[in-house]
Amino acid sequence: MPTILIVDDEQHIRLLIEQTLEELEDDGVEILTADNGAEALEIIKEARPELVFLDVMMPKMNGFDVCNTVKNDLGMKSIYIILLTAKGQEFDKEKGRECGSDLYITKPFSPKELRNKAKEILGLQ
Amino acid sequence: MFKSRLFIKFFSAIMLLILMFTILYYMLSVPYIKGKVYEIEKTNAKTVMDNVYELIKSSDNGLEAYKDATLQARKEELKNILLIVEQYINSVNREVKEGVISKKAAREKILTQVRNFKFRNNDYIFIIDYNGRMLSNPTYDPKLQGIDQSRLVDVDGKHLLPDMLEIASKKGEGYYSYKWRRVGTATPIDKLSYIKKIPEWDWVMGTGVYIDDIENVVNLREKSIIEDLRRILKKVKLAKTGYIYIFDTNYFNLIHPNKTLENVSAKNFLNPVTRKPLLPEIANVADKPEGFKYKWDKPNDPGHFIYDKISWVRFYKPLGWYICSSVYVDELERSSIILRNRILVVAFTGLLVLIPIGYGLSRKLIGPLRELYITALKVKDGDLTAKSRLKSNDEIGILSDTFNGMIERLRFNIDTLDSKVKERTDELQKAYDELKKLEEMKSSFLSSVSHELRTPLTSVLGFAEIIKESFENIVVPAVNPDNKKVKRAISRISENTGIIISEGERLTSLINDVLDITKMEAGKMVWKCEPINVKDLLKHAARATSSLFRKRDSVMLIIDMEENLPDTLGDYDRIIQVMINLISNAVKFTQEGPITLTAGRQADFLVLSVIDTGIGIPLGQRDEVFEKFKQLGNTLTDKPRGTGLGLPICREIVEHHGGRIWVESSPGEGSTFSFTLPIIKMQIAVNTAKPAPDGNESTGVGKVG
Numbered sequence: 001m002p003t004i005l006i007v008d009d010e011q012h013i014r015l016l017i018e019q020t021l022e023e024l025e026d027d028g029v030e031i032l033t034a035d036n037g038a039e040a041l042e043i044i045k046e047a048r049p050e051l052v053f054l055d056v057m058m059p060k061m062n063g064f065d066v067c068n069t070v071k072n073d074l075g076m077k078s079i080y081i082i083l084l085t086a087k088g089q090e091f092d093k094e095k096g097r098e099c100g101s102d103l104y105i106t107k108p109f110s111p112k113e114l115r116n117k118a119k120e121i122l123g124l125q
Numbered sequence: 126m127f128k129s130r131l132f133i134k135f136f137s138a139i140m141l142l143i144l145m146f147t148i149l150y151y152m153l154s155v156p157y158i159k160g161k162v163y164e165i166e167k168t169n170a171k172t173v174m175d176n177v178y179e180l181i182k183s184s185d186n187g188l189e190a191y192k193d194a195t196l197q198a199r200k201e202e203l204k205n206i207l208l209i210v211e212q213y214i215n216s217v218n219r220e221v222k223e224g225v226i227s228k229k230a231a232r233e234k235i236l237t238q239v240r241n242f243k244f245r246n247n248d249y250i251f252i253i254d255y256n257g258r259m260l261s262n263p264t265y266d267p268k269l270q271g272i273d274q275s276r277l278v279d280v281d282g283k284h285l286l287p288d289m290l291e292i293a294s295k296k297g298e299g300y301y302s303y304k305w306r307r308v309g310t311a312t313p314i315d316k317l318s319y320i321k322k323i324p325e326w327d328w329v330m331g332t333g334v335y336i337d338d339i340e341n342v343v344n345l346r347e348k349s350i351i352e353d354l355r356r357i358l359k360k361v362k363l364a365k366t367g368y369i370y371i372f373d374t375n376y377f378n379l380i381h382p383n384k385t386l387e388n389v390s391a392k393n394f395l396n397p398v399t400r401k402p403l404l405p406e407i408a409n410v411a412d413k414p415e416g417f418k419y420k421w422d423k424p425n426d427p428g429h430f431i432y433d434k435i436s437w438v439r440f441y442k443p444l445g446w447y448i449c450s451s452v453y454v455d456e457l458e459r460s461s462i463i464l465r466n467r468i469l470v471v472a473f474t475g476l477l478v479l480i481p482i483g484y485g486l487s488r489k490l491i492g493p494l495r496e497l498y499i500t501a502l503k504v505k506d507g508d509l510t511a512k513s514r515l516k517s518n519d520e521i522g523i524l525s526d527t528f529n530g531m532i533e534r535l536r537f538n539i540d541t542l543d544s545k546v547k548e549r550t551d552e553l554q555k556a557y558d559e560l561k562k563l564e565e566m567k568s569s570f571l572s573s574v575s576h577e578l579r580t581p582l583t584s585v586l587g588f589a590e591i592i593k594e595s596f597e598n599i600v601v602p603a604v605n606p607d608n609k610k611v612k613r614a615i616s617r618i619s620e621n622t623g624i625i626i627s628e629g630e631r632l633t634s635l636i637n638d639v640l641d642i643t644k645m646e647a648g649k650m651v652w653k654c655e656p657i658n659v660k661d662l663l664k665h666a667a668r669a670t671s672s673l674f675r676k677r678d679s680v681m682l683i684i685d686m687e688e689n690l691p692d693t694l695g696d697y698d699r700i701i702q703v704m705i706n707l708i709s710n711a712v713k714f715t716q717e718g719p720i721t722l723t724a725g726r727q728a729d730f731l732v733l734s735v736i737d738t739g740i741g742i743p744l745g746q747r748d749e750v751f752e753k754f755k756q757l758g759n760t761l762t763d764k765p766r767g768t769g770l771g772l773p774i775c776r777e778i779v780e781h782h783g784g785r786i787w788v789e790s791s792p793g794e795g796s797t798f799s800f801t802l803p804i805i806k807m808q809i810a811v812n813t814a815k816p817a818p819d820g821n822e823s824t825g826v827g828k829v830g
Contacts, residue, residue, distance in 0.1 A: 010580050010584075011579075012581075012584040012588075013580065013583055013584060013587075016583065016584055016587040016591070019588075019591055020587070020591060042616070057576065067506050086575070086576045086579040086580060086583070098563060107579045107580065107582075108579060108583035108584040108585075108586045108587065108629070108633055109583065109584050110587075110590060111587050111591050111594070112590065112594065116758075
């Protein structure tokens, strides 16, 4: 059963993404959430999700660091990590590449497109 | 030192001055001295000749005096002799008186005695009676004794005896001159006789002397004088080889330094130029100050009569002598030539001596200047520790000290200025740092504000979309469409959520634009430099704006580009942003009609234009559209349909690339927005990744890496 992890310190954003991806649960997708980087890392280690929506700006541990730990330190290269960024229009691609992320989506995003992207990645279309 | 232009100038000036003085000295002195020396030599020659003349004159006068004295002595002698004879006669007379002898015997005794009386050179005493009968004359034939000689005449026909008797009878005694033949000679010569009356006997006695006796003595004397003159004149030199010679009225050379010309007649000497006898010509200028000029040869060049000679002549009449000086003209000038040469040597030597002195002087004067200017150069090059080492108590020393003082002062001023500048710079730096801090604060403030705005905006937009989706997909199909109120509510909810979404999107782009322009203006934007292909660019822009056209059937996009446009370099994403912005504006303001994208080339620039057929822009507002928050129309009455930052951002981007953006428009017909990009040849292969072709800018989804 594919698992998606949503990491964001903003409760409303987690809720928005959860609701956006809700219909995927019909296809048997499990949706997990975390409100900080450290927790996200714990969940990733345990649940090994297929797809992670990872907010960049978070307290305790930011998205880049989490992504870096997962992809490079833990070697979990198969996990598809999408960075969610509000850092202005030009996303720091260099940092994104260094930490090993696969895609980035800037806030605000269109829920429909986000859902379509998730489906595409999980091969549910 | 010789490289110093000042030194060369100064040294040359000194040399020139010396040369000028030398020339001036030469020109002022030499001709004058030459003339003077010539004059002196000439005067000298004349003076020598005058002296010779005077010498001759005095010698001659001496001779005359000697002659007179001799004559006088003879006269005295004659007188004395007659006195002796008279005393003898008186003694015989006494004997007669005393009766010792008879008068007749006495007469015979006296006459015999007197007849035998001889003195000197057979000179004798004669006695005549008052009647002119010769009573005693040893030179006479004895036959003549006692015969009347009153008819006796001399060679001039003078009656001698009557004349003598007359003197004796008148004065008692006296002298008488006449011509008479010496005993044994034929030529009559001057004779002087002294006669005295002997009254006791009625006689007149006389004795005489031949003047040539005196003249012989005088002639001897004269000869010795001539010898003396010769000796003296031989030593006389006029100029170098000039001499004095003497000839007489017969053109007989009496004295001449040349032995072969002495004691010979020079009558036949010819003037080599006129071919006439020379001496008469010379004699002709006697006692004339200008002298006589003629050509003659030289002892060392005999036979060549080409040398100028000058003769001054004086005529000494008593002797009939022409005293001539004979001088070579060039010799008269010789002294002046020697003098001139000496002056030249002195001048030249002076020049030689003055060159090192001038050099030394120039060096002494220029050297310190050189030291000063080297120091000045050092100071000019920024070495304020440079110091002139000159020390002297003259003006140069003062200049050097003053100069050093100036440098000192300059250094002090610069030090003061430096510290002041540092102070001010520090203050400025502080202010700048503060400003930078403020700027950074502003930037980070905007960044965090934008972040903080985005997060709620994300929720608003996201939930609105989900609501709309759920509402349209789930709620609407489930309610009864027959109820009018429900139907109206459904359509209102649908419309209102649409408004929320579109306004949310507008807010998003406003935030993005504010962030962009802030970054650009603060210089914080990171610009990329990557290859830009115009064809790709236009296609990309068309694709990115395709959704805008999808909603508007009446508006279509046309691409019209020149073939073979070159690639250039720039920030591809930003240029795309410009294109999208211009196309969006064109769509916004065009009701219906085509929107054309053109691309061409003008010189070294690519020109890209977006041409619409919309409402156009009034003339006065064309420049304003590129200013921040300036939108077409009155913002109070017309609702702005954009952020008001699109075109200012476009201008920032284009100008950053070195291009220009402008608008051409005619209201009601449409506008053309154009911008240029400089064509930059790709020298270094730039391999910066472009966003994935499928990346959707409007939704902000992009591949990483």
